[in-house]
Amino acid sequence: MTSPRPWLQGALLAAGSVVFLFPLWWMIVVSLETPERAGAAMTGSDGIALWPRDPQWGNYAEALAEMGSEPWVGFINALANSIVVTTLVVVGTVLSSSLVGFAFARLRWRGSGVLFTVMLATMMLPGQVTLIPLFLLFRGLGWIDTILPLAVPAFFGNAFFIFMYRQFILQVPESLVEAAKVDGHGWLGIWWTVILPLCRPVTAICAVFTFIGTWNDFMGPLVYLHAEEQSTLAVALNSFRNQYGGLDDVHLLMAASLVTMLPCIILFIAAQRQFVEGLARGAVKG
């Protein structure tokens, strides 16, 4: 099979990019509009705006200040909460998934195959199914209204990332592990000093996906954290809805949403090389 011509490839990629980037662009446009034009854009009464007529840069400061009931406090609280929860979840997921993946890849014990299958099977379970049992469990532990239900499960691994780590670690030559044993390391030492540094591409994928998933998570914080000062950014965005569930200030919601998205975009760009490398590796050998 010959590869398609370069111009055709370019055209297809450009068309695809437009489809994916248009919603983002529309968000940016609406976030810079006046309240009236933004409202019109929402209802579509004024057609689809492709360019802000009179960019309102002040929308951003206003949006952040209006998040929550006290000016700025709501945003700063939500930002701090998001950072704390996301950091804990990313660190927990990377550490636990790589450790468990290493164990599945390198340790032989009776029943490891069965356990691995059971672990993979948990991926088939939709989150909604476990929501209520988990809520009851955490309530029993007295963890409601704390960040523990959000952070602690991350330290018990994620089935998909455990699988990815295991596949990657299986390709690490056994002799490296043996050399580390001769050099005086136990299993934990080998994992920390040899395996984890070698797993950088998988760690990049795991960290980026987990970061994006946790940063944008709405359901978790909504279910477990009830006080306004505990909100994360994803939940705090909800404050732009009025008491009837409608939207009065769509331009502010878009501006706040864009600010909320920013760390994810920056992280993705920063980790892009590792990320793509890891995905490609997973695709070829995993």
Added chain:
Amino acid sequence: MAEVILQSVGKVYPGGVRAVQGVDLHVRHGEFIVLVGPSGCGKSTTLRMVAGLEEISEGRITIGGRVVNDIAPSDRDIAMVFQNYALYPHMTVRRNMAFGLERRRTHGSRVRALLSASYRALHRAESERIRRRVDGAADLLGLRPLLDRMPRELSGGQRQRVAVGRAIVRDPAVFLFDEPLSNLDAKLRGEMRTELRILHRRLGATMMYVTHDQEEAMGLADRIVVMKDGIVQQVGSPTELYERPVNRFVAGFIGTPTMNIVEGDVERDGDGLALRWAGGRITLPAGIAVTGARASIGIRPDTLAPVADGPFRGSVQSIEFLGDRADVLVASSGVRLNARLPTERARGIREGDTISLGMPGVAHVFDVDGRRAG
């Protein structure tokens, strides 16, 4: 430096596969011993049991007078060089070499160093000691200019040298090498072999070395251990093994080109015995006792030479010139013989010619079950 003693050592894998059985071996202080054999013969498994990377199912291994059966690899006072080098890809050459020592710091761990000034001093002194050890090993192997490079920036030969350096830095009682040269090209392999030999002489250390290449074994070893199907066939110096192989397997395995084997029926010949095969008959050395009606003789290719009326007459199948000598393959009735001749003697011979080969005498006679007779 230390002795390594293996007593009735065996390895049985789960499922009952017996990889090694009844290995008795005494590696002396400062000896260079090579375990050799075809793949699957148990040589690597034996070495890995000495290293502690493989559990010992039966028997006892002693290193430096201490039974090590249940001792972790890091506490056996050994260093191992692996076939694929096993350098940590994310560490510089210097860190690779220092890694084992860093782990073994006796004073001033990093955490303690952070907390107390006296530990900081100890930590610095220890770091300095490690640096000197690494520098010393690097000088010995000519690795100084490479110390800050990453393994991926090195050639195969350089990586191998780093792997050896990493072992030297640890100053172990016993060096273990698991086919360390098999990933190198032929020329580099020859060079590294010489270097290892020199290194052994300089360090005077006990070394155990595994290879499937009998030439490498002959070139390096003080003594060679030939293994087959998990059982030691013979232990001896390279010359002993070459001149007096205890069975047909060792005879065939040691020496290039492979020894010629001629099978036949044993018959009386005056006071002694003779061997008769389809194409001829040869008198066996006096005083030799053969059990059974059949036996075989082994003839080294370099002992054969064209003669006017030798015991082997046949047509030349192929001639391979190798510079100063040539390998001539002759098909005599029922047997194919390889003769290694000096080039001048092979010059007049053409493929298809009929020639007669003879040798000074029969050096190796084997029983029907392959054991050396006499």
